[in-house]
Amino acid sequence: MSTLALLLNQSVNALSQAALLFFLGVGLTLIFGIMRIVNFAHGTIYMLGAFIGYTLVNVSGSFWVALIGAPLVVGALGWAFERGILRWLYRRDAHAFLMVTFGLALVAGEAVRLLWGPDALQVPPPPVLSGVVFLLDEPFPVYRLFLAVAGFVVAIAIWQLLERTRLGLLIRATSQNAEMVHALGIDVSLIRSGVFGIGCGLAALGGVLAAPLVTAAHGMAATAVIDAFVIVIIGGMGSFLGSLIGALLVAFVQVFGNYYLPDFALAFMYLVMLIVLVVRPGGLLGKEA
Amino acid sequence: MADVAAAAAPPPAAAAGGEDEPLLQLDGLTKAYGALVAVDNVSMRVADGEVRAVIGPNGAGKTTLFHLVTGVVKPTRGSVRFAGEDITGRPAHVICQKGISRTFQLTSLFPEMSARENAMLAAQARQPRRWHPFGGAEVFLSARERADAAIARLGLTDVAERPAGLLSHGDQRLLEVAMAMAQSPKVLILDEPTQGLSVEETAQTVDTLASFLADSRVTVLLVEHDMEVVFRLAHKITVLHRGGVIADGTPAEVKANARVQEAYLGGME
């Protein structure tokens, strides 16, 4: 195909990839911004979204139900989990936290394997999103275009939530100075649980959206948590804009790297992370980890 | 325990004599964080064996200045020379190895190790075989000697076996100083050594420091808010205000300085 068509094709491809990565990363960074902890189980939650999505599609026959339902279910589970178990861990040091969420990732991963079986599961996209559309006379999967648009929409939505709404204000305030917010008479623990739930919901959304592309599989969790972490490292822990930039950067590097040097695609992502860590250890836009 | 107020004059032993090249020389040292200038064009000459106090209101840039000298923070401009060598911007551990040891404003120790072990690790750092992965009996023996000497000097022998995290606040501050001393430094940088100490503990610390300084020719940079301590120990005083030097001289000169009086008594930050 012509160079322009190729560039466009791959760029939209990268945007769709960036959308998935963004859903992963923004949840992790929001959670870190509020609670200063890294949720190792984040990748497993992403995977959970995919599997629950699979079940919802099979039960209801509609992809859209799964798209709305899975994030809600997982977000609620996350909220409950934070209120029930995690909040007792804040006094402990960061390592204990990391290890517990790591243990959780293992337990949840095993639970998924037991509930849904060891095989990867196919999740068909809805008929309206199957098929191709033509960009500059070259076919391009509609679903990926949908992903890119979805990513854009959600990014705007979250941005508006953070900047324009009271909840967003509370979230930003709590991430900067939780004690002050508490002193103002607001229940900070509710904000924390809420953000954790939202973060999990976003990851699950990413999982559901990713499922038609990559199938709901068990290897998802490990790759996802690393991807999420790489993005957040690059963009900076706790920075919403940083997770957006990180997702875009990683996606473009991956997609174009994959096209020109397919065997080294994986290495590219790590290379970018490495360079960022060397040059700006706090991430491009971040607060200190 | 001596009465702090009684001994007002610093010991005349002052070694500021006759050396052309100062041991520590700061030239135009500046640190700016964007528009905020924490340290503003500070120049200083500290002679071998001199005790120099750096004073100033809160936020005057004293701790940042120490960070610049010890390599914790890199300067925006200016230079630091130690014993004729340019050490500007070198890493903290390298500068320490050259003979500059420091204590911190916020007590920083190894809480689960005993006081003795804390001091031993400090002493070990200045030995050529500190990194040896085998044996090390000699290294430990030598480190222990220095550690015990420093601990005794600071009157901590009774609590030497106790975990550092369980010591009283005053003893912890003293342990920090002991650790710095155990490194046999040429320059000792003390950042508010009496901060948080009771009146008694302060007097005790000052006595200990005074006698230690009288015996050895260690050069000292000292940040202190307690003026009595300053006047008891310091040969010369540098006054910082908003990052810049506003006065520099003997205690008598500084006491009489109008700008200093204004900075301290007039516009307190």
Added chain:
Amino acid sequence: MGRSSPLALLAGLGVLGLLIAAPFGLPVFALTLLTELLILGLFAMSLDLMVGYARLVSFGHAAAYGLGAYSAGYILLNTSLPLPFAVFLAALLTGVVAVGVGWVCTLATGVSFSMLTLAFAQLLYAIAFKWVSVTGGSDGLAGIPKTPGPFGTTLFSSRFGFYYFTLACLVGAFLFCRMLVSSPFGAVLRGIRENEAKTLSLGYNTRLYKIAVVAVAYALGGLAGALFAPFRGFANTELLFWLLSGQVLIMVVVGGAGTLIGPILGAAFFLMLEHQLSIYTEAWALFFGLVFIAFVLFAPEGIWGLARAWGERVKLKGVLHG
């Protein structure tokens, strides 16, 4: 960590004696299990150096194991180097690679360090799939021989001989680690563990120490992997998978980090659960994960720590009543 009490020393020698006598009393399958335990114990102990003594939590220690296994497998399949040499060479290779890994990972600290170790292990995992000519891709390496030698002896290739070789490696590694943590180097590690900033300000180049401990830990982990390859005769991508990294970390924490012995106990605990529970339930791994969480929350000193505390209480009771 003080010097061992005479009682502990006696107990240790007793256990060693049992281990030396074991092959003569045990049926074949039990000896195989015991060998597996020794290898896994070595693997866990190697991670303890990083986690327990320097607080460098690695989520990617499978990289060491896999690297050692693949290296040994490749050497044994493609050269006529005798088994012991192949094993040691593989361990050495792993250690050398680990210097680079350590250099990169120590660019970051805390959680970022941990994630970087995981990222590196994932990278190796991906490479193992792609580099088919060397690693055999998703099939892995098979038919890894216990090459006889040196001088044609089949001492190390026999079941007994291999067991003693493995035991010697474990005991040797243990003594080496003991010496390391009691040395000046070990004292610095302890400083880094308790307060890295202070250690740096005392004049230690802490990054170098961290890189060194990573290299040693990986080398010993690679030794374990290098023993695994000829023992089971194969090496595959499972050995590089993050699940294994997680399991060995659990062994260290549950067994008791920072004690060298604890992780070996953790490995034993893990193997026991795996073999016993898997008969009853498919969900044994889930159970294991829950046990791990419980330990982190309620018994962070691990099994060995609990045993020690119990021992202290018994001693105290003896003193009070005796």
